[in-house]
Amino acid sequence: MSQDPVIEARSLNLTFATNDGPVHALSDVNLTINKGDFVSFIGPSGCGKTTFLRALAALEEPTSGTILVNGQTPDQARQKRSYGYVFQHAGLYPWRTIAGNIKLPLEIMGYSKSEQLRRTDEVLRLVELEDFSKKFPWQLSGGMQQRASIARALAFDAELLLMDEPFGALDEIVRDHLNEQLLELWKRTNKTICFVTHSIPEAVFLSTKIVVMSPRPGRITDVIESSLSVDRPLEIRDSTEFIEIAQRVREGLRAGHGSE
Amino acid sequence: MTLVVFAFVFWLVAWRMNVVLANSAASKTRLIKLVVPIIFGFTILVVWELVVRGLSVPMVILPPPSTIADTFLAKLPILWKDFVQTFVKGALSGYLIGCTAAIALAILVERFDFIRRGLLPVGNFLAALPIIGTAPILVMWFGFDWHSKAAVVVVMVFFPMLINTVAGLSETTAMQRDLMKTYSADPWQAFIKLRLPAAMPFIFNGLKISTTLALIGAIVAEFFGSPTLGMGFRISASIGQLALDMVWAEIVVAAIAGSAFYGIVAIIEKGVTFWHPSQRG
């Protein structure tokens, strides 16, 4: 893991004004994420993990403090198309085939026709959906749709991948399979991944760094550098090392919960 | 009298047949789904024919279907000329102009949230009004010929088309719009690639409603003044002469035109919005 910072957040604050008064979604967040990291954000609802991800994507404006993505503001990074975003739901366009959906960002960003074809084939093979390129989204299962959504985010040259609970709507068996695939993908493409999740085993299994957050106000309670090796089969979830890290995460969550 | 009794018996038999078909195992097939309403429609025609003949109902009140069919075939040239005047020249041109204008305005309006918030309620209000009442005014402005009828059609289809299109263009979810933001797509790209395809089901809903409104508008507008040609003209003239069989023949033309027009738009809809849950059944 390099020490080359891709994301730097300093004294980040984000407050929403709502009808029931101000909501402190993010309070004094300080975090550095390096190139090639796989960082999970975990915490209960309202802890600010999705808000942080959205702030990185320039989908939310911080109230105070700074974020730097690749040394630029999030909006500059957005205009440079520096990241791919994967939402909780696949959000594929029902009127386009799977291949057509993958081509969507490529068309917008002005890649040539031959480039579009090459990249679409490449990422579909990466997520093992090459046989479904001509199908429509409703003909695919939820898991496959989400894989297509990930492929879409990988199709263009963004070194950063932002994923907001992408597997939350899927059942456990599909989830495990997708977790393995995602890990493989990360190793092969060497991208920096920020991954929001509710699931402790998922966070520990996937990450090199785990950021534990808690709500009211949204803040970081713990940052855990994972000691697990990069090569991890699913069985590693029963190892002692894994369980220790998971316990540390659980403690971090409880601590945040208890201080309310 | 025997004819009336026969009609009654026919009705019972046909109804029994439909009940059996509807409750049979084959009732879910497309064939039966088609056959049952056809039997029903056919039964109505038969009963109509028999009762009118059996009770010797005068022609000036209700002619039997057979007479209507005769008149229809005999007067085909006149019916065709009326059809061209009313439907092709009046309704169709008004439909195309009105729908295009409404879609264009909706696209313009959708960019400006303030105008949209004001226009939508006003448009809803105007769409519920008896627009047909503008017919005499438009006849005064555009003259007796088909131009005034086209104008009536334009006014009639404009507001339903406008509110449907505006609703369709706002149909995108926040998530889809955020995705476009992450691609740093410019407004035109977001419009062509997301908003427009997503709006198609609504646009076609408006287009289908407008087919019926267009035909009604063109025909009824002719009640307010028309050259000696046109479906509406023929209907009111024939009523004056108590030639009700001709009136019914025109109604048959209107029914065929109306359902064919709607059907064609529905077929195009199926092609364009094949992906929408309502089309996938």
Next chain:
Amino acid sequence: MRRSFLPIIVVIAGLLAIWYAAVVPMNIKMALTAAERSGIAVTPVGAKERRDRSAMLLVVQNTFAIKDTFALERPRLPAPHQVATELWNSTVNKKITSKRSLVFHGWITLSSTLLGFAIGTGLGILLAIGIVYNRAMDMSVMPWAIASQTIPILAIAPMIIVVFNSVGLQGIFPKAIISAYLSFFPVVVGMVKGLRSPDQMHLDLLKTYNASSTEGFWKLRLPSSMPFFFASLKIGIAASLVGAIVGELPTGAVRGLGARLLSGSYYGQTIQIWSALLAAALLAAALVALIGLVQRLTLNRMGMS
């Protein structure tokens, strides 16, 4: 609702402004002819000369006539205040029993509308129930109900009037039949959709209670259909009103808003046409708003809004 208040006012103001602006070119030729007749110098001279000129050009050349365009007796396009004044005069300033009162005519049209609407809605609900509970009726009638919405039924309104007149039924009843027919099908289609709207989970629950069909109807299907019911009522009442108006056209009827529209168009009384149209529009708006009010009260009490 409050958020939309200002935009609505702005849009209405904008539309009124466009209306006022349009009055000038629409009426300029008439105004210039009248001015010439009373001896004022007009550019160019002679109505024939002016006939083929563009209206905008004439306005620019004769700006003195602009104020006249707003006060013509039989304008091509009446100004909003002219229509409003006429409306005021024919409603508030006339006795209700006078033959010129729009309230009188409005009531004639309204009574057929309401009668027809009541009949159409009542029968429509009954047919809808029949369709939902009887499979033979469903398969026979429903396709025709849907198909009938593509047929311009309004075109046969005159015939219905004439036929009924020849058997001796005049006045309110034939028009009510047309109104009833126009509101019938929207109500049928809407109610069928509404009665079938409860999802399978709810229906299964009632089965586990061994509830009868009738109980299922009153306790589940009918309440679930309320939003659809009110939506079709709104469409139905607007259609009924149009039916009543069109029903007044054929036999040269002398009473009712449609009759006013017709006589206005025969005698070239444009302001009369516009005020009758506006009265019809206000009536339609009031009826739809009334149903909307009943809808909000009912759905509020049912906790469904």
